[in-house]
Amino acid sequence: MTLATKIILITALILSIIIPFGYYLIGEKNKKRYKRTIGVNAFFFFGAFAIASVMLLGGPQVNAAAAGDTSAALSTGLGYIAAALVTGLSCIGGGIAVASAASAALGAISEDSSVLGKSLIFVGLAEGVCLYGLIISFMILGKL
Template identity: 35%
Template structure:
């Protein structure tokens, strides 16, 4: 799990760099990027085959159970954090658009206040759903 937390920013940086190169140089870079992707895919496939063909390792059952419990607990906490962060970002984007539209409508017709606030409140409900999912995930650990 920690490997993915370290590798994710690297992957995002590589994606941004590749996109920048593709915009500047065009088809020549595209061929080299496709070749690098094919090589990485082949390497990942080889690693997957090696991992699946290996025998089961022998370990102490108590240590294995403790490690599995710790891994599932940290995965649940990371999932809860992603749920809250994603829902909050989504709610912020939704409230930004609906709030701006509500203010524009209210400047022309003030009697629409109730309807406009209901729509903004519905957009804010997205964050509450993320919080509920996070509570459920944390409660499962």
């Protein structure tokens, strides 16, 4: 990437932050300004994302034979993707489970304080899902 394209990309990213903030402060003082500010922010953010994608994909092509063994690079890349998916999806599932278990536990504790230990076990089991995913991702990364 040349210096000019880097400057354009950095300028677009900075403007995607400054323009919606200015629009929020200077714009009309009504309830719709929040939605408009988010819309303007999303427009400029995805615009900067599109500019970055065009600049990154429009660069020089690299010969696969000169880059090294493609099968090793492919397996390494897929291993990183697998580790990211395992960690991300297990944490999303654990977060959903903790949200349900913790709210039910708080409701039960507010009615009867003697169920605190039992409810904490269920919340801990829900958090264990995240830890299992993290352990599996470490095992995947250890094989790379």
